[in-house]
Amino acid sequence: MTNKVFIATSLDGYIAGKNNELDWLEVDPAPESMDMGYQAHVDSIDALVMGKNTMELIAAMDIDWPYDKPVFVLSRTLKALPKKLSGKVFLVNDDIKSIEQAINKQGYKNLYIDGGLTIQSFLNEDLIDEMVITTIPILLGGGLSLFGALASSLDFRCIEAKTFTNGVSQNHYKRCR
Amino acid sequence: MTNKVFIATSLDGYIAGKNNELDWLEVDPAPESMDMGYQAHVDSIDALVMGKNTMELIAAMDIDWPYDKPVFVLSRTLKALPKKLSGKVFLVNDDIKSIEQAINKQGYKNLYIDGGLTIQSFLNEDLIDEMVITTIPILLGGGLSLFGALASSLDFRCIEAKTFTNGVSQNHYKRCR
Numbered sequence: 001m002t003n004k005v006f007i008a009t010s011l012d013g014y015i016a017g018k019n020n021e022l023d024w025l026e027v028d029p030a031p032e033s034m035d036m037g038y039q040a041h042v043d044s045i046d047a048l049v050m051g052k053n054t055m056e057l058i059a060a061m062d063i064d065w066p067y068d069k070p071v072f073v074l075s076r077t078l079k080a081l082p083k084k085l086s087g088k089v090f091l092v093n094d095d096i097k098s099i100e101q102a103i104n105k106q107g108y109k110n111l112y113i114d115g116g117l118t119i120q121s122f123l124n125e126d127l128i129d130e131m132v133i134t135t136i137p138i139l140l141g142g143g144l145s146l147f148g149a150l151a152s153s154l155d156f157r158c159i160e161a162k163t164f165t166n167g168v169s170q171n172h173y174k175r176c177r
Numbered sequence: 178m179t180n181k182v183f184i185a186t187s188l189d190g191y192i193a194g195k196n197n198e199l200d201w202l203e204v205d206p207a208p209e210s211m212d213m214g215y216q217a218h219v220d221s222i223d224a225l226v227m228g229k230n231t232m233e234l235i236a237a238m239d240i241d242w243p244y245d246k247p248v249f250v251l252s253r254t255l256k257a258l259p260k261k262l263s264g265k266v267f268l269v270n271d272d273i274k275s276i277e278q279a280i281n282k283q284g285y286k287n288l289y290i291d292g293g294l295t296i297q298s299f300l301n302e303d304l305i306d307e308m309v310i311t312t313i314p315i316l317l318g319g320g321l322s323l324f325g326a327l328a329s330s331l332d333f334r335c336i337e338a339k340t341f342t343n344g345v346s347q348n349h350y351k352r353c354r
Contacts (some may be wrong), residue, residue: 011333011350012324013190024330123316137335137350139300141327147189150318153201156188157344158314167334169348173188173314176344 001109003100005119005131006041007146014143015116024138027166034164036134045069047108049099049122052078054115055089065089072103074118096121120148131156131173178286180277182296182308183218184323191320192293201315204343211341213311222246224285226276226299229255231292232266242266249280251295273302297325308333308350 008025009015016022048067052075058066059082071089073081081089092099100122103111113122122128133146156173163169185202186192193199225244229252235243236259248266250258258266269276277299280288290299299305310323333350340346 135335135348137333139324139327139331139333141325141330147316148318150316153318154316156314156316158312158340158346159344161338161340161346161348163335163338163348167336167353169335169338171312171338171340171346171348 001104001111002129003111003113003122003127004041004045005113005128005133006038007114007119007131008134008136009146010136010138010140010143012139012141013146014140015146016144017140018142020144024140025136027136027168034166036164036168036170037132041132042067042069042112045110045112047072047103048112048114049074049092049103049118050113051075051115051118054118055081055085059085070108072099074099074121096125096127100127116144116146119146123147123154124150126154126175128154129175132170133173134168134170137167137169178281178288179306180288180290180299180304181218181222182290182305182310183215184291184296184308185311185313186323187313187315187317187320189316189318190323191317192323193321194317195319197321201317202313204313204345211343213341213345213347214309218309219244219246219289222287222289224249224280225289225291226251226269226280226295227290228252228292228295231295232258232262236262247285249276251276251298273298273304277304293321293323293325296323300324300331301327303331303352305331306352309347310350311345311347314344314346 047069048071050073052073055073065088072092073089074092076093078091081091113119155176157176158171159174160172224246225248227250229250232250242265249269250266251269253270255268258268290296332353334353335348336351337349
């Protein structure tokens with residue numbers, strides 16, 4: 001059972017700008033035109049876990065729902081999900097460890113953990129095994145941080161570091177236990 | 178004329194822990210036992226610029242002063258420098274752009290910019306050309322950040338990414354202007 005993060009941040013560690021802007025993620029040439037490992041990552045997981053904000057952000061985009069694997073959405077406030085996501089997205093509301101165990105019990109063993117707060121919650125329970133962090137080489141100077149406070153420090157090791165022709169880099173970390 | 182940063186941070190972007198601890202910088206095998214590009218970096222520069230705190234931190238260590246190139250120390254409060262550093266360290270007190278120009282005029286063209294606040298001051302004036310950032314793969318959960326607020330965002334590109342056998346990675350960024 002492996003919980004994986006696959007996310008892009010600015011060079012100063014933000015996943016969104018000061019006003020939640022994401023336009024800085026668009027680099028030239030666009031990451032979509034090159035293999036940055038995203039498909040291999042998605043192929044390697046059984047289900048996704050994300051927060052309400054991330055789900056709503058993706059649902060509001062002018063695209064079809066991009067995941068063909070179950071997506072578990074963490075929310076303490078949401079009562080119902082958008083109808084168009086019926087059968088694709090499942091609401092969960094419990095403490096992180098119980099949520100993870102319940103998902104695993106349903107047979108989903110390799111999970112893609114996404115969204116800033118959800119990643120921070122999993123890290124705070126030491127439930128992240130791998131992180132692939134793509135660094136967009138811009139200093140934003142402020143915004144929404146990928147990482148937050150922790151109960152205790154966590155050791156990883158970098159097992160691979162790459163650069164792409166667009167100046168973007170990608171580091172793959174595994175938790176040392 | 179090039180202003181360069183060569184620094185280590187935690188995976189969450191801190192240069193010191195919550196209580197200024199630096200012990201997490203010690204990885205096994207120790208970076209000293211491998212070439213992580215430090216000597217080539219020092220060979221490439223003509224002088225150093227650092228803040229009072231960084232200078233005092235190094236001066237307090239149980240080692241000889243490690244630089245054989247002039248070190249310019251930024252301080253608005255310091256009146257005198259430790260006697261043992263006479264001829265090695267020079268006090269400067271002016272705005273960042275004027276300091277940089279005055280140092281360049283003395284013939285020192287490639288500068289090693291060191292210390293968190295000094296790096297942030299140079300970045301805020303868009304006076305950093307290259308950054309080699311060594312990432313110790315630990316999440317500290319808090320501490321003293323390498324990067325801070327900026328007047329405007331700054332684009333870089335990653336020209337090289339490496340991993341070392343100790344699980345540490347190093348990314349080399351150049352400013353895109």
